[in-house]
Amino acid sequence: MKKIIILIIIIILFVFIFLLKGENVFFVSLKPFQNYFYNSKKGQEIEDNICRDLKIENTKLREIEKENEILRQQLDFSKKNEDNFILANIIGRRSEGGVNWFLIDQGLKDGIKAGLAAVDEKGVLVGKIIKVKDQISYLRPVFDQNFSLGADIISQEDMVSLKKINEISGILQGEYSSMLKMKYVPLDRKISIGDSVVTSGLEDDIRWGISIGQIVEINKKDNSIFQELVIKPLLNPDFRIVSIILPTKTE
Amino acid sequence: MFRIIVLIFFISFLGILEISCPFIPEGLSLIFIFLTLLSLKEGQKEIIKKSDNKVFLLIAFILAGIFLDIYSIFLPGTFFLILLIIFLIIDRFLINKFNFNKPISVFIFSFLINIVFQILIILASLFFRFLNIVQINVIFDKFYFLIVFQGIFLNSLLSLVVFLFLRRFKFKSIQK
Numbered sequence: 001m002k003k004i005i006i007l008i009i010i011i012i013l014f015v016f017i018f019l020l021k022g023e024n025v026f027f028v029s030l031k032p033f034q035n036y037f038y039n040s041k042k043g044q045e046i047e048d049n050i051c052r053d054l055k056i057e058n059t060k061l062r063e064i065e066k067e068n069e070i071l072r073q074q075l076d077f078s079k080k081n082e083d084n085f086i087l088a089n090i091i092g093r094r095s096e097g098g099v100n101w102f103l104i105d106q107g108l109k110d111g112i113k114a115g116l117a118a119v120d121e122k123g124v125l126v127g128k129i130i131k132v133k134d135q136i137s138y139l140r141p142v143f144d145q146n147f148s149l150g151a152d153i154i155s156q157e158d159m160v161s162l163k164k165i166n167e168i169s170g171i172l173q174g175e176y177s178s179m180l181k182m183k184y185v186p187l188d189r190k191i192s193i194g195d196s197v198v199t200s201g202l203e204d205d206i207r208w209g210i211s212i213g214q215i216v217e218i219n220k221k222d223n224s225i226f227q228e229l230v231i232k233p234l235l236n237p238d239f240r241i242v243s244i245i246l247p248t249k250t251e
Numbered sequence: 252m253f254r255i256i257v258l259i260f261f262i263s264f265l266g267i268l269e270i271s272c273p274f275i276p277e278g279l280s281l282i283f284i285f286l287t288l289l290s291l292k293e294g295q296k297e298i299i300k301k302s303d304n305k306v307f308l309l310i311a312f313i314l315a316g317i318f319l320d321i322y323s324i325f326l327p328g329t330f331f332l333i334l335l336i337i338f339l340i341i342d343r344f345l346i347n348k349f350n351f352n353k354p355i356s357v358f359i360f361s362f363l364i365n366i367v368f369q370i371l372i373i374l375a376s377l378f379f380r381f382l383n384i385v386q387i388n389v390i391f392d393k394f395y396f397l398i399v400f401q402g403i404f405l406n407s408l409l410s411l412v413v414f415l416f417l418r419r420f421k422f423k424s425i426q427k
Contacts, residue, residue, distance in 0.1 A: 006306070006313075014327070014328070014331075026263070026318075030266075033267050034267050034270065034271040037267060091271055092267070092271040092322070093270065093273075094322060095398070096323065096325075097372035097376050097399070098373075098376075098395045099324070099376060099387055103322065130386060138324050145389070146387055148388070176392075176398060
């Protein structure tokens, strides 16, 4: 008899929490505590902060350069992408079975959906939204091994010269370490250490040109048609507030 | 009933501490340590033959599973099922085979159920990957096993430390 009662209670609990969205009770009531705990750690000073800022600035200048080039080519002078974004606080982090995810305090009701990109205060990609609930969302960080995204390389030469930028694309993948890997980059493409990596815009809801990082290592194998790159992400490792970039509306 | 309400609040508190406190190392599961300690307590009762009530322990496992599911990217019910399986394993196979008066037994018990917990999570990940329900691509390299082992070791060690501390504290309070 006791077992049947427990079973009925479990079923009712499940229906209430997961089907009737009773989980919102937890999200709403625990959010202030989560905010308090997560922000209790003081921001640490990053040694290469200035260097990182300069690199980001550099990447942004290259983005602008490319944008100008495309605009000149198409003689379409008045269009400029302006990101619409939603600010969100990180309220938690979980790691289970080697899978990492962050919790952010904005959800479906705020207009967030799965697949959107999240950037830090400098506009550097920190991750991708993978699951959304009414009150909160789940963010997969770039350094999770399950993270993958189409990415483009902007060479240093392209920035200096005004010639048309040669797009080099590949697939970016997270690793357990603090570095990222870029795979499926054709072997015949000339790439240098220090080149910038940005989003390719191949995903539906992620635009081209969001800064990701810089190439620090190039690995070429004899019998492969691709080269593999090691990318150092430029994101602030201690990010607490992120901007969720909404899809660009072209008029 | 009062015990269950306290249990809900305590699991929620441990949960938000585990998820949101930046000082908690990666891989450390406070909720699972709490469940381990409850199981150890139950195990001690078994030895001295005073307890016949495992319902509270079962409820604790169920509530913890539901809480972990709420904040998980996996499908609802994953952690609930995982913890239910662990409860059954503890109840049927482990609880009578250990002498919880010895610290080494406590550590081995914690270590074993942590390994089972991690294996079940890995199996669930692989299952979701196979069904393509959740975008998970687990690569079993040295970094992966290092992180998983770190979690198992930390959880087992902390379970042992807290258990010994509680036992000592309880012993002193009885002496007074």
